[in-house]
Amino acid sequence: MNLRFTNCRILASDMTVIENAELITxxxxxxxxxxxxxxxxxxxxxxxxxxxxxxNDLLMPGLKNAHTHSAMTFSRSLADEYxxxxxxxxxxxxxxxxxxxxxxxxxSKLAYAEYLAGGITxxxxxxxxxxxxxxxxxxxxxRHVFCGAANDFGGFETLEANYNDLNxxxxxxxxxxxxxxxxxxxxxxxxxxxxxxxxxxAPVFTHIxxxxxxxxxxxxxxxxxxxxxxxxLGIFDFGGGGFHCVWFTDEDRKIFKDKGLYSVFNACSNxxxxxxxxxxxxxxxxxxxxxxxxxxxGSNNALDMFREMYLDTVLSNVETNNAAAVDPxxxxxxGISGGAACMGLDDCVSLDAGMKADFIRIDMHHPASLPExxxxxxxxxxxxxxxxxxxxxxxxxxxENGDFTTIDIEEVRRMTASMxxxxx
Amino acid sequence: MNLRFTNCRILASDMTVIENAELITxxxxxxxxxxxxxxxxxxxxxxxxxxxxxxNDLLMPGLKNAHTHSAMTFSRSLADEYxxxxxxxxxxxxxxxxxxxxxxxxxSKLAYAEYLAGGITxxxxxxxxxxxxxxxxxxxxxRHVFCGAANDFGGFETLEANYNDLNxxxxxxxxxxxxxxxxxxxxxxxxxxxxxxxxxxAPVFTHIxxxxxxxxxxxxxxxxxxxxxxxxLGIFDFGGGGFHCVWFTDEDRKIFKDKGLYSVFNACSNxxxxxxxxxxxxxxxxxxxxxxxxxxxGSNNALDMFREMYLDTVLSNVETNNAAAVDPxxxxxxGISGGAACMGLDDCVSLDAGMKADFIRIDMHHPASLPExxxxxxxxxxxxxxxxxxxxxxxxxxxENGDFTTIDIEEVRRMTASMxxxxx
Numbered sequence: 001m002n003l004r005f006t007n008c009r010i011l012a013s014d015m016t017v018i019e020n021a022e023l024i025t026x027x028x029x030x031x032x033x034x035x036x037x038x039x040x041x042x043x044x045x046x047x048x049x050x051x052x053x054x055x056n057d058l059l060m061p062g063l064k065n066a067h068t069h070s071a072m073t074f075s076r077s078l079a080d081e082y083x084x085x086x087x088x089x090x091x092x093x094x095x096x097x098x099x100x101x102x103x104x105x106x107x108s109k110l111a112y113a114e115y116l117a118g119g120i121t122x123x124x125x126x127x128x129x130x131x132x133x134x135x136x137x138x139x140x141x142x143r144h145v146f147c148g149a150a151n152d153f154g155g156f157e158t159l160e161a162n163y164n165d166l167n168x169x170x171x172x173x174x175x176x177x178x179x180x181x182x183x184x185x186x187x188x189x190x191x192x193x194x195x196x197x198x199x200x201x202a203p204v205f206t207h208i209x210x211x212x213x214x215x216x217x218x219x220x221x222x223x224x225x226x227x228x229x230x231x232x233l234g235i236f237d238f239g240g241g242g243f244h245c246v247w248f249t250d251e252d253r254k255i256f257k258d259k260g261l262y263s264v265f266n267a268c269s270n271x272x273x274x275x276x277x278x279x280x281x282x283x284x285x286x287x288x289x290x291x292x293x294x295x296x297x298g299s300n301n302a303l304d305m306f307r308e309m310y311l312d313t314v315l316s317n318v319e320t321n322n323a324a325a326v327d328p329x330x331x332x333x334x335g336i337s338g339g340a341a342c343m344g345l346d347d348c349v350s351l352d353a354g355m356k357a358d359f360i361r362i363d364m365h366h367p368a369s370l371p372e373x374x375x376x377x378x379x380x381x382x383x384x385x386x387x388x389x390x391x392x393x394x395x396x397x398x399x400e401n402g403d404f405t406t407i408d409i410e411e412v413r414r415m416t417a418s419m420x421x422x423x424x
Numbered sequence: 425m426n427l428r429f430t431n432c433r434i435l436a437s438d439m440t441v442i443e444n445a446e447l448i449t450x451x452x453x454x455x456x457x458x459x460x461x462x463x464x465x466x467x468x469x470x471x472x473x474x475x476x477x478x479x480n481d482l483l484m485p486g487l488k489n490a491h492t493h494s495a496m497t498f499s500r501s502l503a504d505e506y507x508x509x510x511x512x513x514x515x516x517x518x519x520x521x522x523x524x525x526x527x528x529x530x531x532s533k534l535a536y537a538e539y540l541a542g543g544i545t546x547x548x549x550x551x552x553x554x555x556x557x558x559x560x561x562x563x564x565x566x567r568h569v570f571c572g573a574a575n576d577f578g579g580f581e582t583l584e585a586n587y588n589d590l591n592x593x594x595x596x597x598x599x600x601x602x603x604x605x606x607x608x609x610x611x612x613x614x615x616x617x618x619x620x621x622x623x624x625x626a627p628v629f630t631h632i633x634x635x636x637x638x639x640x641x642x643x644x645x646x647x648x649x650x651x652x653x654x655x656x657l658g659i660f661d662f663g664g665g666g667f668h669c670v671w672f673t674d675e676d677r678k679i680f681k682d683k684g685l686y687s688v689f690n691a692c693s694n695x696x697x698x699x700x701x702x703x704x705x706x707x708x709x710x711x712x713x714x715x716x717x718x719x720x721x722g723s724n725n726a727l728d729m730f731r732e733m734y735l736d737t738v739l740s741n742v743e744t745n746n747a748a749a750v751d752p753x754x755x756x757x758x759g760i761s762g763g764a765a766c767m768g769l770d771d772c773v774s775l776d777a778g779m780k781a782d783f784i785r786i787d788m789h790h791p792a793s794l795p796e797x798x799x800x801x802x803x804x805x806x807x808x809x810x811x812x813x814x815x816x817x818x819x820x821x822x823x824e825n826g827d828f829t830t831i832d833i834e835e836v837r838r839m840t841a842s843m844x845x846x847x848x
Contacts, residue, residue: 073794077801081748114791117810268734272805274741274749301805302792307731310692317698324505325698367538368726368809370497370837371844377501381696381725385792386541386810402826413794420795 001049001395002026003357006036008054009364009375011061013337013350015329017375023059024048025357028171028395033059033351050397058362058375061351062121062391063305064339067243067264067293070111070125070133070144071104074420075298080272092298095423101132103423106415108136113407114303115142116399118385121358121392124205124264124293124343126178126243128155130166138170140406141396143358145343147205148178151185156192163200172394176344177240181207182218182226194234201238203344205262206230208242211275215247227252236261241342243293244269245283246276253286262289262342265334267311268302269295281316281325290334291342306383309335313380328380361390425473425819426450427781430460432478433788433799435485437761437774439753441799447483448472449781452595452819457483457775474821482786482799485775486545486815487729488763491667491688491717494535494549494557494568495528498844499722504696516722519847525556527847530839532560537831538727539566540823542809545782545816548629548688548717548767550602550667552579554590562594564830565820567782569767571629572602575609580616587624596818600768601664605631606642606650618658625662627768629686630654632666635699639671651676660685665766667717668693669707670700677710686713686766689758691735692726693719705740705749714758715766730807733759737804752804785814 003025010021010033022039024032024046032042079091104127115123122143125133130146137144146166150156159177166175177200179185179193197204208226209215218226228251230236236255241262248256248263256263265278283290292312294303309331316325337349347356363369368382391399398406427449434445434457446463448456448470456466503515528551539547546567549557554570561568570590574580583601590599601624603609603617621628632650633639642650652675654660660679665686672680672687680687689702707714716736718727733755740749761773771780787793792806815823822829 073791075797076795077798077805079797080801080805081751083747087747110791110794117791268738271738271741272747274745274747276742297806301801302734302808304792304806304808307734307808310726310731314692314695317695318700321698323507323511323696323698327505365833365837367497367534367541367833367836368728370534371500371840373499373844374501377504377725381501381504382721382728384726384728384731384808384810386808386812388810409789409791412791413789416795420797 002046003395004043004048004051005059006051006053007056009056009058010034010351011058013352015333015376017058023351023359025395028357030351030353030355030357032353054361055365057364057389059351059359060362061336061348062358062360062393063119063335064291064343064345064348065115065120065123065293065303065305066291066339066342067266067295068111068123068125068303069127069296070123071107071127072296072298073107073110073114074103074416074423075296076301078298080301098423099129101129103419104129105132105136106412106419108133109140109407109412110416111297111303112136112140112142113404113409113412116391116404117388118304118306119360119388119391120303120305121360122340122343122345122348124339130162134166134169134173138172141172141393141398143172143345143348143393145345146173146175148176149180150178150189150193151180152189153184156189160196174344176205177202178205181214182229183214190230190233190235197235197238203238203240204235205240206242207244209247209252210244210270212247225249225252227255231255231259241289244275244278246270246278253282253288257286257288260289262291262338264291264293264342265308265312266293266295267308267315269299271311273299277315277319279316279319280312281320284326284330289338289342291338292331292335304385305335306385309380309383329376332376332380357392357395359392360388363387363389426470427819428467428472428475429483430475430477431480433480433482434458434775435482437776439757439800441482447775447783449819452781454775454777454779454781456777478785479789481788481813483775483783484786485760485772486782486784486817487543487759488715488767488769488772489539489544489547489717489727489729490715490763490766491690491719492535492547492549492727493551493720494547495531495551496720496722497531497534497538498527498840498847499720500725502722504725522847523553525553527843528553529556529560530836530843532557533564533831533836534840535721535727536560536564536566537828537833537836540815540828541812542728542730543784543812543815544727544729545784546764546767546769546772548763554586558590558593558597562596565596565817565822567596567769567772567817569769570597570599572600573604574602574613574617575604576613577608579603580613584620598768600629601626602629605638606653607638614654614657614659621659621662627662627664628659629664630666632669633671633676634668634694636671649673649676651679655679655683665713668699668702670694670702677706677712681710681712684713686715686762688715688717688766689732689736690717690719691732691739693723695735697723701739701743703740703743704736705744708750708754713762713766715762716755716759728809729759730809733804733807753800756800756804781819782817784812784816787811787813
């Protein structure tokens with residue numbers, strides 16, 4: 001499909017806005033984005049499947065959900081009046097024991113629908129029954145990056161096979177090495193993780209320093225924090241990073257900074273589960289690599305990157321007593337190119353020519369987009385999923401004005417409604 | 425206009441959901457809401473302007489924005505990298521000095537559009553050039569409750585006239601006594617405020633304990649907190665309440681509880697301005713009257729009650745180390761009936777027969793509404809303005825599927841775009 005978007009504005013990679021712009025795609029790629037006056041060579045003699053007048057709306061790269069458990073949509077608003085321990089043992093684990101690949105397929109489709117409706121074009125997903133998610137992703141046309149979630153209860157024995165199989169499954173699907181967390185993974189398995197990272201010279205991701213109890217437990221077991229432990233074991237020798245990073249010490253941040261590792265923030269989940277508030281301003285002032293994710297629907301409960309970006313911008317203000325502790329442009333960039341680079345999607349970081357055609361159209365006629373004192377700040381401080389008019393992944397329009405082109409949302413609704421009863 | 429909504433679900437006043445329901449209006453009132461099987465007497469022999477099949481969507485009372493400065497939409501994302509003091513003195517005050525009634529009219533209309541698109545059916549508004557807002561509200565069909573904002577720079581001399589004039593202006597418009605805050609109001613004016621409250625036996629509202637500096641200043645001036653001072657002066661003898669309430673002491677809460685005063689939370693504004701985090705769980709466990717507001721677009725920057733309700737539910741979790749410190753059903757009720765009662769809209773608290781027809785339709789086919797493990801929790805934890813399919817105020821459909829019926833949003837966009845340039 002070749003698409004031509006006229007009469008638009010474009011969010012450039014430096015977070016400035018190009019006025020009077022056009023964007024042109026050829027199959028899965030962007031071939032032009034910039035001033036309409038310069039578009040002529042990419043138009044003349046070409047035929048387009050659709051020419052879309054954007055009415056001066058903004059086209060921007062899709063948001064990248066850099067940490068999630070997609071199929072956990074089954075657990076949205078499920079027994080979340082329980083304490084974390086009861087929630088896991090009474091509500092989640094018994095249901096996860098019953099989860100079949102078919103369940104994961106449908107609950108993943110539900111997540112993709114929410115991602116697309118909220119302007120998210122790719123996710124970094126930690127869950128199981130991966131073939132079912134991969135099938136759902138390819139059918140949907142959604143860009144799905146798996147992260148290994150191996151732990152002492154399973155996953156290490158298949159980690160290498162997953163890495164090889166899912167990285168050759170489909171262009172929309174990839175797999176990054178990862179394990180669940182220090183507190184679920186013994187030292188031998190951590191060493192195995194390091195060996196695999198070295199064998200493939202590959203980055204590794206994991207949950208890290210999400211709760212203070214996790215950090216204290218690690219210090220009791222090893223005398224050091226998880227970041228120090230993983231670094232000593234060589235797990236991060238080829239890059240990677242961690243999810244949550246709430247309780248990082250200065251030393252932990254220095255390790256991540258020196259090794260160029262990604263810190264992925266999950267503000268809503270950390271608030272809801274009472275895990276804590278990440279001092280985002282420190283990561284930014286120290287020039288660290290950052291990305292943003294929603295975590296799963298069980299602990300958030302929305303898969304809404306706008307809410308995450310808002311909170312990553314404002315939550316540091318109270319601690320620092322500074323009404324502008326965090327620059328919203330830095331957070332927007334983290335939600336776009338930070339996430340893409342973190343997930344290994346180097347061809348999804350911007351709307352420059354040659355990049356994958358993963359982008360969204362933002363309604364600039366919606367009251368929350370007005371007035372245009374500052375478009376980037378409006379997006380971060382006032383944005384919500386309701387502003388997303390269109391979501392394009394890999395050059396295909398997957399969501400437009402409330403409708404999904406590849407997902408039958410009524411079928412998803414019926415199937416998931418019946419499945420939550422089966423799992424109960 | 426007489427409307428009949430079939431095939432719907434209804435949020436009852438106890439926050440339970442009535443399945444297989446209908447809702448019927450007659451002019452500005454709800455004449456029936458409940459089980460479809462019981463609707464017959466309200467249907468037979470009647471004619472309806474529209475019969476709307478809701479496709480099993482949820483009808484619920486409109487959200488009540490119980491503290492805002494509507495016309496401050498002019499200041500959204502305006503210079504908010506400044507500190508609070510610079511922001512006020514360099515960005516806001518110079519523009520407010522130039523604001524004409526015409527500016528207030530258009531920027532109020534922009535706010536009403538955002539309210540309607542986000543499921544808000546009435547606002548409790550503190551600002552000036554009130555006749556311009558009142559005109560815009562009546563033209564829009566929006567329910568606008570003014571709160572006095574008198575202070576030492578002006579307003580006390582016209583407060584009584586405003587009270588009498590605006591309370592007889594139009595059924596959609598009302599006026600509640602109020603003043604700006606202790607730190608902008610001298611003791612003589614506070615005493616005058618109290619006399620007026622006694623003369624009309626009327627409730628009084630004000631900004632209260634928003635920042636710790638405000639409380640410390642009051643203690644230096646009077647030796648007591650603002651709540652104690654106002655109580656001693658008799659300002660609250662006929663009810664009312666305060667906005668923000670971030671730095672309330674145990675004694676302040678006891679005064680508010682004993683006098684039945686409303687505490688109105690403004691979580692987003694307090695985070696963004698680094699004012700602090702209100703311990704919402706304490707207000708709830710002590711059985712206090714609570715409501716929720718967005719504050720103005722300059723300090724939020726969205727006029728989004730969903731984001732407020734989410735934060736009022738989860739922000740107490742970290743402080744209490746409890747993943748369920750606040751019941752989302754209590755917060756949803758505060759966002760609906762709490763707000764209505766606080767603003768004196770006793771006929772807007774629920775969808776019971778006899779109440780004003782102020783309600784919204786929530787898309788139950790949107791992925792963020794699925795699965796339906798718990799509808800109320802989905803609304804609070806996963807809701808966003810994009811779920812609002814229809815907003816009805818005073819029996820009239822003002823917003824439906826992205827379109828406004830009484831606001832020309834393109835005209836609002838053009839006018840406000842030109843006006844922000846005039847004000848700069």
